Ligand SMILES: *[C@@H]1O[C@H](CO)[C@@H](O)[C@H](O)[C@H]1NC(C)=O
């Protein structure tokens with residue numbers, strides 16, 4: 239009989255221990271919680287089996303933060319004073335759930351800065367659980383692809399892709415028409431004050447890449463992804479394969495046209511100064527009929543950079559049809575408009591702008607220059623007195639000391655030849 243009662247006693251002690259042990263388990267999620275900035279979320283944490291915890295101290299902290307308290311529940315109260323200021327008014331418990339041992343935290347208007355590891359802790363039981371929070375940005379922009387020019391060494395077209403508003407930091411991929419990865423330059427990442435990332439990358443595309451290029455920006459952890467396609471037309475590659483003669487030819491024809499017109503401008507300006515208005519009009523008509531480049535009425539030189547290849551394509555092929563080499567010249571994404579008189583220039587400008595507007599295209603104002611009489615184009619300085627080398631490049635030659643030795647002469651010649659080659 240005595241042996242039997244001993245058996246019962248030890249069994250009940252065992253049961254008490256088991257129950258105590260089970261009550262102490264705090265359970266959090268196995269996976270990180272993924273939220274989108276601005277939304278309200280719940281960070282789950284509960285006791286198994288559930289017991290009433292409404293009267294015990296409950297802590298929610300973010301250990302890497304100072305002060306670290308996200309929420310502190312003591313003696314049935316939310317102690318706001320100890321909270322980190324950035325969580326005041328944003329964190330709460332589901333008080334009705336406390337009696338079931340559910341101490342999940344409600345966090346409203348999540349921000350990128352809320353991201354990180356949270357600790358759910360019951361000091362009395364010395365039980366803790368960790369919850370990882372990832373906050374995806376809601377401001378993600380679709381990538382913008384722009385044409386950066388022609389890579390002469392590789393005879394390809396350089397494209398740049400840029401996308402803003404990401405969080406966490408995304409990766410940027412270039413794909414060809416068959417979905418193969420293109421090897422691109424390094425991805426440049428900028429982190430803004432609002433914790434959002436801007437990424438950009440450049441790639442050189444060759445004709446064999448089947449022309450349909452995709453820029454994809456993705457964040458694997460948050461499953462966010464955006465992509466933009468661009469169709470690089472064959473005309474680009476024709477430009478690249480014959481790049482040198484085309485560029486030189488274009489430069490020369492533009493330069494000549496521009497000089498002729500600028501001479502006209504200078505002439506007009508002088509005439510205006512001496513108040514012989516009629517004479518100037520006759521003179522410019524005369525000049526118009528005597529110039530060998532009669533159809534191209536160039537004068538004033540606004541210089542536009544339209545940064546989108548799609549725009550460029552449409553400018554080239556349809557939007558400016560009939561105007562190219564008449565009132566304007568287009569080289570890649572630059573448009574130069576030139577006219578014989580200022581009045582005519584306003585008309586030409588309006589026509590080109592009207593065409594762009596009708597096509598729904600827009601220009602970046604800071605990339606436009608209007609009504610110039612001198613500017614640098616394709617490494618030449620275009621002025622009213624002729625085409626000159628770029629002054630910066632000539633400066634070194636100009637400032638060279640008079641050579642006094644053979645070595646010095648060679649140095650000078652080397653420099654000079656380098657310039658001529660350039
Ligand atoms: C805890 O409470 C929240 C809010 O009511 C609820 O969404 C969650 O499912 C609860 N957790 C458990 C384990 O009951």
Ligand SMILES: *[C@@H]1O[C@H](CO)[C@@H](O)[C@H](O)[C@H]1NC(C)=O
Pocket residue numbers: 414415417450451452467469
């Ligand atoms: C380019 O490829 C993408 C998929 O990679 C496809 O969705 C898109 O329609 C293609 N565009 C053209 C013009 O072929």
Ligand SMILES: *[C@@H]1O[C@H](CO)[C@@H](O)[C@H](O)[C@H]1NC(C)=O
Pocket residue numbers: 272459460461
């Ligand atoms: C992301 O998407 C994949 C497949 O579409 C899915 O298996 C995975 O669970 C998603 N992850 C998240 C965090 O939503």
